[in-house]
Amino acid sequence: MSAEPAPLPQELIRVKRDGARLAPREIGALVAGVASGALSDAQVGAFAMAAFLNGLDRDETVALTAAMTASGVRLDWPDVDGPVLDKHSTGGIGDAVSLLVAPAVAACGGVVPMIAGRGLGHTGGTLDKLDAIPGYVTGPNLDVFVRTVRSAGCAIVGQTAEIAPADRRLYAIRDVTATVESIPLITASILSKKLAAGLSSLVLDVKTGSGAFMATTKRAEALARSLVEVAAGAGLPAVALLTDMDEPLACVAGNALETRHAIEILAGRRSDARLMEVTLALGAEMLLLGGLAPDAASARSALEAAFASGAAAERFALMVAALGGPGDIVERPATHLAAAPIVRAVTPERDGVVSGVDARALGLAVVALGGGRTGADDAIDHAVGLAELAGVGEEVGAARPLATVHARDEADAERAAAAVRAAYRLAASGEPVRRPPLIQERIA
Template identity: 45%
Template sequence: MSAFTAVDVIRTKRDGGVLSDPQIDWVVDAYTRGLVADEQMSALAMAILLRGMTPPEIGRWTAAMIASGERLDLSAIDRPTADKHSTGGVGDKITLPLTPLVAACGAAVPQLSGRGLGHTGGTLDKLESIPGWRAALHNDEFIAQLRDVGAVICAAGEGLAPADRKLYALRDVTGTVEAIPLIASSIMSKKIAEGTGALVLDVKVGSGAFMKSVDDARELARTMVELGTAHGVRTVALLTDMSTPLGLAVGNAVEVTESVEVLAGGGPADVVELTLALAREMLAAAGLPAADPAAALADGRAMDSWRAMIRAQGGDPDAPLPVAHETETVRAAADGYVASVDAYAIGVAAWRLGAGRARKEDPVSAAAGIVLHRKPGDRVRAGDPLYELRTDDPSRLTAALATTAEAVTVVAAAAPTPTPLVIERIG
């Protein structure tokens, strides 16, 4: 008979107490095995959201989630390993050019990624726009591709942190997604279990991010850096602005197209800036500070790495991508300057057009999305295009147009200086 009960663990945290190591180990293991019910774990998650956790509690909770499954062994890889994780944003396609770029510079990148939910896009959804590309790899395929190509973007295997998989789904439907201890332990349990030697965290802050304030983003970043360091993973974090969508494309196929433009040496300035900033951090953390990612973009090595990565997972890098059948262009009503583009509104509109999902099992449209024609600071004339909505289902346009009605603000005077893309470095 167990020394603990779920109700006793819930009460401890509900009343502001500190969970003991044995309590944490028991409740995570028991929930994974189905001995603690969803409604009980829901109550505990809400108590954690309201009462918080101490750093030792978060550390033990993360370790318990790692222990719920397997840990990948990357010792057969003859390059240093480095990974990146973003907390999610709008137009955040950075993983796509970043992974092959860092591989082209000499590191191996074991990038386990996820799918979009709500207003934030998912890396796997974007890549599945490419004909033939597959997200699911067995562990031996994952290791072989990492060794041979140096770059993998795929779904996490069923065996990695299964406790997190159950708890993540529960948090999404119980209003506890925002609990910083649970966000940090969710992200870090998977990243530590995947076996990478170095990790760079891109913690988004702003209207299009889960963290709306710099203080909350900083707390989350510090918590994750401490967790990674405690588990022997060289970890740093960048706080980056997500008040404006990244780049000009928001969706699935349109973001793949923009990523390929970056790999070809072009692309929007903000996407290039953040890709290079994160690449330099990853390479430094992997012990390759002399590598020059800008040169790898310019000379074609990054593009070669991308093509090899896509082919290795069954995709055709030369195949045409899906194109939406229905489009609607929104134009400026008056002369002026673009003062802001609300990332959250654009993200929700892209979701309404079919680019995202309300539930994990929902399908997504590869062709749906939004293409911006102007960014903050740009001058516009009346009648100039501001953005274009794309969808295969014309019935979706009305709701999307309503969502974006006030997404782009145009002012008569010159727009204020935008917030720097990289706000702060932690670690």
């Protein structure tokens, strides 16, 4: 008996375009074509748009996740000394949590093989931040990745060629086809990489607010539940936290700026309350899922001790050196990280208190400076961005700017300054301002 012929990809795209359901075999055929290159970029984009507009049900999402996981190798960690843990953020502005939480959890006994992503749309990407470190290889071969995890306890890298190659291609095409926000596609993208990494558990940071892809709490909660439920269906214990992205998480936005900011925090030379609060909350969930702490208070204390003692900084330095970066990055970040030639303060048009921020507009301002991509293959200027960003509730005026712009030239600086002013809403000085809770919900 002859084998059943493979379905034509254009017919499968038509099925989803018309709102019908795809069977697991049909989804598997599409994913195989994505991974092999048999599907053109136009066909992959068409499938992504059809899925975005008509959705994928839970079974289709599980099938897509499984097919993308199976498109490459699946790692195993039989002899590591500790639970294999990870976290993933859905993306935002000023979110350098990965650079802090991975080495801190490693210092507490976890093993963290973190497969991270690049910036999508208006958001920053962890790999773009690490690319700002000279010599750091965000795309190592599998042997180097595994060796770094074993020696440093953590490694933050992109997808190697062997891990979920179908997702790697689909991820890049989603970024430039306005299909980033699809809950099923996000779910399958995140979980396929995490399942391929051989995790024992996963913590998810799902952002909500103006700077998030899921701007409304309802959409963010739907994504969080999708991630937790599909992960559970795949045998991966997971917890999700809904966190606020109605303003930047840190006071900086931009690749080298955020990397240096994280290093200064690791070294104990700087603090950032909002960034650290999310870092500690996510890290505590990781330790709890991994059985490395008996309760949340103990987990948080262990992480705080890892930062205070320098153990987290030591793990970060080991990771950077093992992946090709300078051995003294923690001691001398300014020596190694690029700086923009133009730095300009952005003062508000009037004094007042910050009552709101369009975080997405700030992210787009960074992209316009050259710190993000408008095309899949665009080069990034790691030096540019925004620093000293004022937070909600802060008094601003001539003595306290809204931000400082780090730009390549004066024209870029002027455009960014105008974008920053437009992104901020001010109330009269002394007027009470409401700030939403930073951590809004826990979903398990």
